[in-house]
Amino acid sequence: MEERRKRRRNSRNKRAKSRKLWMARMFLILLFLICLLNIVWPSREFSEKENRMLEQKPELTLSGIESGRFMEQYESYQSDQIAGRDLWVQLKTRVDLLMGKRESNGVYKGKSKYLMEDIKTPNQEQMEHNLASMCSFQEAYPDIPMYMMLVPNAANVLSDKLPSFAVTRDQDKDFAEIQKALKGHLTWVDVSSAMKDHKSENIYYHTDHHWTSLGAKYGYEALAEALQLDTSKEVELKPYAVSDSFNGTLSATSGYETGYEEPMYVYLPKEEGTGPEVVVSYVEEQEKKATLYDTSKLKEKDKYAMFLGGNSGLIDIRTTADSTDRLLIVKDSYANSLVPFLTPYYREIFMVDPRYYYGDIHEIMENNKITSVLFLYNGNTFVEDNSISGVLENAETE
Incomplete structure (x- = not known):
């Protein structure tokens, strides 16, 4: 009897060892195949899915090895260029959702299919430098x-759409501190109230960090009041859908709502020929166009780049408006969808993106x-910006 039990025990141990050996072999074979696949897998420069440039293979240098920079860059390169990266990212996102997680890469998966970027913590030293430079520039x-026009982000205005138990920074408090630091040098444009008054409307994209054209329209109305524009020159506008398949950068960043498509609108004169004509000069690119919209961008992943073709260092917009006023806008991409509302009031609009x-x-x-200067940013971009002071101080040091 004892001998039989011993034989059964030995048999079980052999089977267990055999299973472990088989699993080890399968793991090594799988590891070998993944390594082989990564070797032959072609590198990509750009990820359409994530809408960003991917890390390229770093150059091996002695200084890079000594500083540790080479290994950091190589690790990023391996992560970005791993075979089937899009599939792995999507799989991770789905596993996180099953575990109850509703945040990925600083993006919340909110209610009603809203994706919202978390409110950024200011880079205090750099922001104070920027604000001091703005005051000196005004002087x-x-x-x-x-x-100064700071647009609140969706997580501030649509806080009721955030997932349960999500806690974000108090952006209203940050705005109050920024307004105080400007010390009256710049007139504050209160666009937060306008956005919150219309929070039940579609003023932010669901899958992108920008405001919609409707949100930009309400922002323009608040700005027109602050600038004391003669709105008798206002052209009657009507929204026109230009796309029904927009999926924005927050979807790409987080991996959430990758299949969600939403419409994009532009506001054009209700009666053809009633608005001012424009000539848009991309100064550094030495290109000119007779439109504020680049419809070719609607065929690409980043459809928001349809507004003025995306971001450019310096854009000069000349109009046939009955005005001699000239406006300089120091801005981020939020300004791109607002500028069309301003063309009836200015002979010329210069747009400078300090980045x-x-x-x-x-x-x-x-x-x-x-004749006037406008700083127009969304809150998250402004509090982390490291370019404004350099551009403004360039005027003092030249």
């Missing part, structure tokens, strides 16, 4: 009125008879 041109502009803003002010 250099005391006779030219300047305005891509390396010229002398002082020359723009002096050579083009600027």
Whole structure:
């Protein structure tokens, strides 16, 4: 009897060892296949799914090895170029959802299919530097009125759409601190109230961090009041759908709602020929167009780039408006969908994006008879920006 039990025990142990050996072999074979697949898998420069540039293989240098930079870059390269990356990202997102997680890469999966970027914590030192530079810039041109327009992000305005138990930073408090730091140098444009008054409407995209054209329209109305624009020049506009398949950057960043498609609208004159004609000059690219919209971008992943063709260092918009006023806008991409509402009021509008502009803003002010200046940013971009001060201080050091 004892001998029989011993034989059964030995048999079980052999089977267990055999299973472990088989699993180890399968793991090694799978690991070998993944490594082989990664070797032959072609590298990509851009991810359509994530709407971003991917890390490329770093150059091996002695300084890179000594500093540790090479290994950091190589790790990012391996992560970005792994075979089947899009599938792995999608799988991770689905597993996280099954586990109850409703946040990915700083993006919340909210109610009603809203994706919302978390409210950013200010880079305090850099932001204070930017604000001081803006005040100094205004002091250099005391006779030219300047305005500050900070657009709240969706997680602030649509806080009721956030997932349960999500806690975000108090962006209203940050805005109040920024307004206080400007010390009256720039006129504050209160667009937060306008956005919250219309929060039940479709003022932010569901899958993108930008405001919609309707949101930009309400922003324009708040701005027109602050600028004291003569709205008798206002052209009657009507929304027109230009796409029904927009899926924005927040979907790409988070992996949520990748199949969700939403419409995009632009506001055009209700009666053809009633609005001002425009010539849009992309100064650094040395290109000119007779429209504020690049419809070719509607065929690409980043359809929001339809507005002015995306971001550019310096854009000069000349109009046939009955006006001699000239506006300089220092901005991020939120301004791109708002500018069409301003063309009836200005002979010329200059748009400077400090992230891509390396010229002398002082020359723009002096050579083009600027009559007013507007700083237009969304809150998240502004509190992390590291470009504004450099562009504004360039005017002081040239």
